[in-house]
Amino acid sequence: MPDMVNPLELESDFIKKSEETESRNKFVLNKNDRELLERPRFTFRLHMLLVFLLFSFLSMAIIIGSVIGINRIQKKLHFVQTSERYLFQIEQARRWEKNYFLYNTNLEDAVQSADNAKTLLSQNLKKVITVLSTKETDTIIKHLDRYRDLLQELIVLEKNGIENTEKKEEIETSLRKHGAKMVEVASVLAYEEQESMNAMLDLIQRIPIYCLVVVLLLRVFAARFLTQRLVKPLNHLVKCTRRIAKGDFSPLVPMRKYRDEFTTVEVAINRMLEQLKLHETAMVESHKLRAVGTLTAGVAHELNNPLNNIMLTAHAMLEDHKDLSEDELLEMINDLINEADRSRSIVRNLLDFARESESVSEPLDLGALVSETIKLALNQVKVSGAKIESQIQPSLPRMRGDKQQLKQVFLNLILNAVDAVEKQGNIKISVKKADMPGFLSVQIKDNGCGIPAHILPNIFDPFFTTKGPGKGTGLGLSVSHGIITMHGGQISIETEVGKYTRFTVILPSRSVPANFNRT
Template identity: 75%
Template structure:
């Protein structure tokens, strides 16, 4: 991380990369880490939720079992009670069952309160207590041998009423709890399916997003390399909102482009210097003509000045001046071409440009014994371009044509420029 920071600081220092590096950073590493953390948390939540739900179901199961036991005891008590009224037996069993029911009830009372309302719970307890006290009354009657059918039938009615009530409530309790448990089971069965769907959807979204994040810059890079391949060395511009791993690649490519640009400039310069070298020999020779004219004229003047008429002297002086001008323009032509110049795009008269170039190469042409014929359309439209570089292109064409001309002798028209 520390290393990376240094690297980034170093990158910021180059001006061309500023646009790329000014954006906030959102790397793929961070992106993937965030996705991973999200999924981990999500899975943990599902696991914790499932554990809690299973615990609850377990507790519910215990409670349902207790409720069932309670119902069973009550029903058993009622059966014994019925037997007692029919055959006069099983009264102790009924009492026993009722007291079992009571103990189950008191054990689970707290839980029942949460399932049923406090009022209903109260009713259950009261009913059971009544039921038990009625049974006790019956027991007392039985023990004492009192056979009061009126009282018995009154107790029987009350017993039936409370008993029926109790069974109804207990059955309701069991049903309710079973329903609640079933609902919970149902839910817990659904949880994996729901989470699967959620995970799939989010996964799809994240994958799509990631792929787009990956593909977009890749496509852009491919476009940029195509552009660079055609010779456009302008730096890559930022298109995304965030900095990421691709930014490093783009910064590196921009660096490469700077190098390419400077190499290209150096190459153009070296090509030019080579052409200048070739031309210099020719120019040196070409200078011999005006120099010779100057020398002949000056010596003639020196030797014969007494015999020369004014007109003759004037003619000679003019010759001297013209030949000096000629020498100057020969040298200037080459110097103009050799001079290092900024690349400027301007409207150019291509015809004049070609003629200038031919002038530059004329000596080489003469030495080769070649001839240049030009056919330049007179109403040529102006063309935008770098005059110096175009001159060099034409010059190279001419010089190369001369080499071919020299070596093969086949080229009868070394250059015919049709523009």
């Protein structure tokens, strides 16, 4: 069926594609991910697999070893039996030989036994050579051969009926010598083999105990190692989450030389951090717009003054243009232009602040920044009827920071102060060097209602607000806190209910030398 598409193929296609896009994403996304992902792969799973293989291999080795050992013992046992049979045959031969000399019995049986011994020996020659040396083996064979030859000689002598006692006696001595030797060697052979078998049995008994100890040690080691591998990155991640909770959204950096399952988690956390950062900027932005919303009321009213001036002037010109002198007309036209300019600057001030902007760190004059912010809030302050005083220490060291964000923090604090004071309230703002060297401080103090102790611990929490529904989003102080922390500063509060509230923001002035202003 040509129309059918193999679903597997499709799937693999899909996977390939998604992998492609993913890899492209990775490539495009950021270098943090790359740093994490470009390490050699050594997964935890592989690690586990290796340990498992090691143990399997070990147990296989033990099993094979014992099989081989048992097999060898079996062979040895067999050989021992053979040696014993050999010894028995020799001894049999000797017994026949002895009987012959004592009772003059048949000597054929002795020869038969010697032959049997010889067959046994030649059958197991190889094995014998391994147990005894070649030379000794040769000796055995030699002795056996000689013994048999002597027996043969004796039989021949017997058949011929010659009573050569001398010869017989000679043969008898020789027989005794070789026989004794043979028995000796045979028993040595049996004994040696028995001994070796015993040693092997002993070993086989002990090996499992050794193995047990080794495996136990290995297991402890492997367990420790694996736990380390698990616990260390987990601890690392826990540390990271603590850091993130404090508002530090800088990405994770590789901790080890290889990547594993935790890398996926790390990459995921980095993604999350990116999102968090994005969200925070969005939050800062939306919060800024809210501040703008608050300000527009003031600005709209403030605009009414120049607009009124323009309207009155234009109408005056309309009514009297025929009677006015050229100088008067010129004055009025200039008024029109100036008031239009004034309107424009009022609007521009607000728009400058409201404009979306990239977060950039730049050298800043904190004093100028604060006075610009005060200007921005001035209408709002005027409308509320409060008074605002500022004290800015001249030639302060410069600092680095995001102008827009810092403006937002101070604007937020000022607007809060405006909300807190009644009419005829007082807001005092000071910018000076902080007591801590290398830091600048901005204080915003109002003589308003203060903050009750029971809500004090919550004021920096997101969505905490004391304002009525529809008035505040409750993001103000938490956002401010976030911004100041990001700038390496601190924000603190002193308050007494019904008397005052003082926010102190300290910011580091490092990185730009103090005499920067004078040069």
